[in-house]
Amino acid sequence: MKTAIYIFIGIVLLLIETAISPHISLDVLKPEIGMPIVLYVTFFLGPWSGLAAAVCIGLAEEGLSGAPNGSLLFVTIVIYLIASMMRRKYFVDSKYTFAYFSSGSVLVQSCLFAALTFFAHGEMRGIFNIVFYMVPNAITTGFVSILLFSVIDRLNNLLMERS
Amino acid sequence: MRNSIAIIIAILVLVISFLSFTNAPFVARSYAAVKTGIGSVLGPVLNVISKPVSSIGGAFDSYFNIVGAKKENRELREKYEKLYVENQKLVETERENARLRKLLEFAQKKPNTMIAASVIGEDLKNWFRCVIIDKGSRHNVRQKMPVITPKGIVGQVVEVDLWHAKVMVLNDANSSIDVNVEGKNTRGLLEGTGQNTVKMKYVTKNDDIEVGDKLVTSGKDGIYPKGIPVGIVITANKGKAGIFTDIDVMPYNNFRQLDEVLLVRK
Numbered sequence: 223m224k225t226a227i228y229i230f231i232g233i234v235l236l237l238i239e240t241a242i243s244p245h246i247s248l249d250v251l252k253p254e255i256g257m258p259i260v261l262y263v264t265f266f267l268g269p270w271s272g273l274a275a276a277v278c279i280g281l282a283e284e285g286l287s288g289a290p291n292g293s294l295l296f297v298t299i300v301i302y303l304i305a306s307m308m309r310r311k312y313f314v315d316s317k318y319t320f321a322y323f324s325s326g327s328v329l330v331q332s333c334l335f336a337a338l339t340f341f342a343h344g345e346m347r348g349i350f351n352i353v354f355y356m357v358p359n360a361i362t363t364g365f366v367s368i369l370l371f372s373v374i375d376r377l378n379n380l381l382m383e384r385s
Numbered sequence: 386m387r388n389s390i391a392i393i394i395a396i397l398v399l400v401i402s403f404l405s406f407t408n409a410p411f412v413a414r415s416y417a418a419v420k421t422g423i424g425s426v427l428g429p430v431l432n433v434i435s436k437p438v439s440s441i442g443g444a445f446d447s448y449f450n451i452v453g454a455k456k457e458n459r460e461l462r463e464k465y466e467k468l469y470v471e472n473q474k475l476v477e478t479e480r481e482n483a484r485l486r487k488l489l490e491f492a493q494k495k496p497n498t499m500i501a502a503s504v505i506g507e508d509l510k511n512w513f514r515c516v517i518i519d520k521g522s523r524h525n526v527r528q529k530m531p532v533i534t535p536k537g538i539v540g541q542v543v544e545v546d547l548w549h550a551k552v553m554v555l556n557d558a559n560s561s562i563d564v565n566v567e568g569k570n571t572r573g574l575l576e577g578t579g580q581n582t583v584k585m586k587y588v589t590k591n592d593d594i595e596v597g598d599k600l601v602t603s604g605k606d607g608i609y610p611k612g613i614p615v616g617i618v619i620t621a622n623k624g625k626a627g628i629f630t631d632i633d634v635m636p637y638n639n640f641r642q643l644d645e646v647l648l649v650r651k
Contacts, residue, residue, distance in 0.1 A: 236509060237427065240517065241435040243507030247641050252511045269391040277398060285423040286431075287508050288515030288543060288551050291416050292405030299399045306392065335512070342407050348512060348558040351579035355511045 225263060225271040228374070229278045232259035236279070240286045250358040256283050257331060258324040258367035260298060262374060264305040265314050265323075276302035297334045301327050317371040324367035325360040332356040424546030425521075431549065432519055435505040485645065490535075500524060500648040505549065514540075514557035514579065516643060521548045529608055531649045537614035537637035538562065538602060539646050554640045555615070556583050563606035564615050567599040575600065575615060575634060582619065585632035590623045592630065600634060610649060 235255045243252070256279040264272030280298035287294060305327070314320050336352045339345050405416035502524075506517035520526045522545045532539040532552045540560060544551040553560055560577035564585065573588040588594055598618040604611025616636040625631045 237431055237434050238438070240506035240509055241431060241438040244504050244516065244643065245438065249511055269388045273391045273395050276395070281420070281423050282427065283509055284420055285427045286506065286517070287510050288513040288553055288557070289510060290406055291413060291420060292402035296399060296402040296406060299395050299402065303392065303395055303399075306388075338406065342403070348579070351558050352512050354579070359511070
């Protein structure tokens with residue numbers, strides 16, 4: 223149930239971001255909203271829930287982006303795999319730790335996407351763009367994930383922890 | 386054990402997505418069908434969300450504009466706010482009318498060859514320059530349809546779902562358009578950079594081109610019709626090493642402020 227709610231929240235946030243973008247020029251301040259949701263679900267609800275979140279969020283992101291088929295799902299699944307391995311070694315004890323993980327995941331995602339484009343398609347044209355936005359995206363995502371963590375935590379306390 | 390199965394499934398999904406990315410025949414087709422299905426589900430929801438979002442955007446503009454007035458006259462603030470917001474709405478409606486009138490005039494020049502559409506979203510990633518429009522395969526929108534405004538070229542349709550379509554804007558890093566310099570014999574390839582300006586390539590140093598020259602589509606790329614305005618040359622550097630001139634072009638359209646567009650039927 224929790225997994226479904228988090229995935230639903232994630233997809234709604236992605237849709238809102240897409241609809242807002244033409245009205246407010248986000249450009250360098252465009253946060254990655256899907257990744258923090260995948261990380262949160264993987265870290266706190268386990269690998270199965272994380273897998274479901276990664277597949278749903280990855281596919282939704284592809285549906286709302288002009289990225290080549292399979293590319294965003296690929297990078298989301300890789301991030302999920304890394305997160306599910308880190309889950310046993312690291313502990314997310316605060317929203318700030320979560321923000322670091324989220325920012326890190328955006329950096330890894332950008333590098334992975336650039337590598338995928340270069341090695342699988344042999345294309346260099348888009349790489350400059352990806353590198354240009356890599357750090358601003360990571361910073362913005364870090365701040366947004368602090369907010370997201372607090373909202374989800376509050377939602378947990380208010381609605382989901384009740385017996 | 387259960388967790389290992391999740392990891393194995395994840396790796397399988399990873400392989401499928403990679404095969405789709407590399408266009409492996411069967412996988413790519415099935416994956417594209419799944420993606421179209423997802424797009425068809427998300428499209429109507431996006432339509433619903435984009436309507437209140439655009440009104441909130443208008444309200445924000447109005448709010449920022451009246452901050453100064455608040456300080457000047459506290460007593461009349463509420464009345465002023467209400468009137469101002471109403472006035473802003475009227476001004477916005479007037480602007481929208483003017484925009485739509487222009488679109489209509491443009492479309493009437495070639496009746497039955499254009500489909501009007503509204504921009505309802507923008508690409509989630511800032512790596513790509515892509516906008517989402519509210520017309521899809523149900524409205525006879527097809528892939529590779531040129532998208533224009535009365536000012537000039539916007540881009541081409543790259544993906545079509547049932548309810549909406551994605552348009553690759555001409556400043557996307559993957560976009561290329563064959564162009565001519567208006568009134569001259571010079572021809573080149575306009576390539577997106579991912580930034581506001583685009584590059585005109587393969588123009589040799591002895592070709593006739595200078596700052597201020599206007600570019601139009603040549604019609605030779607098989608996608609865009611001939612003679613549609615594209616942009617204006619803002620730098621033409623012949624001092625660089627090599628045989629080609631380094632040319633920057635500013636497109637006529639501001640792609641961050643697109644509201645309505647026209648799709649050209651072939």
